[in-house]
Amino acid sequence: MNGVSVPMEFGSLEAKHLPGHSFAEIRFAISSTEAALVSVVEMVRRAMETLALDNDWVARAELCLQEALLNAHFHGNHGDPERTIRVGCILSSEKIELHVEDEGTGYPVNRDYSNVNTMHPRGRGLFLIHQLMDSVAFNGAGAHIIMSLSRSQNHGNQHYAG
Amino acid sequence: MEINIMQADNNTTIALKGRFDFQAHQEFRRTVDGLLRSGKATLTVDLSQVNFIDSSALGLLLLARENCEKAGGGVILNQPKDYVDKVLKLCHFDQLFQVQR
Secondary structure, three states: OEEEEEEOOOEEEEEEEOOOOOEEEEEEEEEOOHHHHHHHHHHHHHHHHHOOOOHHHHHHHHHHHHHHHHHHHHHHOOOOOOOEEEEEEEEEOOEEEEEEEOOOOOOOOOOOOOOOOOOOOOOHHHHHHHHHOOEEEEEOOOOEEEEEEEOOOOOOOHHHHO | OEEEEEEEOOEEEEEEEEEEOHHHHHHHHHHHHHHHHOOOOEEEEEEEEEEEEOHHHHHHHHHHHHHHHHOOOEEEEEOOOHHHHHHHHHOOHHHHOEEEO
């Protein structure tokens, strides 16, 4: 397995790639800024496209990663560039797993995000995440969200998948 | 994201191109507010060249709808492409807005 660790303008990146296989593991630690989160979403999308992952998965994962990063930046870290957002991605044709962790006090983990009034200004991002990902979990106090898509899941999101 | 305003007869269209997300917040609001101030209360938002939409953009559409309705008009969504259209449907925006497909 090839591994690489590189400093970035907004933080650092570690990546592993198994040559000959559609698999990559990427970790970012970025300062909590809009520019950094835009860069992370762009890099992860390019990685998924390079791995030739399913277009529907790429679209779902890109949107959900952006929504989780926006929540981490604006709500978890209150837009403080001194704070850090940690991102972990496992990307393969069998499974996509996305981790986003901020330095805040966490999501209200007991709320039912699958049944949100989408006209309400809060919760729309988490509603989309719950609709588009196969599984969503929170770690610890809730400042770490884990989202995944898996081939073994019977996708219930046919409305989105068309 | 690119924003272009097109005027034909009494129809005002805001044509968007690219990613419609949180980064478009100020420019989109400024555009809608400017049109409302000039008396254009019924706006068509052309989404045919939008390839990504996030929850912030959905919020911007709701705000535009609210402000246009207060001024006696409304917002029409025009030709959302596959991916964008699916997100709109998922959030029931096809029930909140007139969507031209």
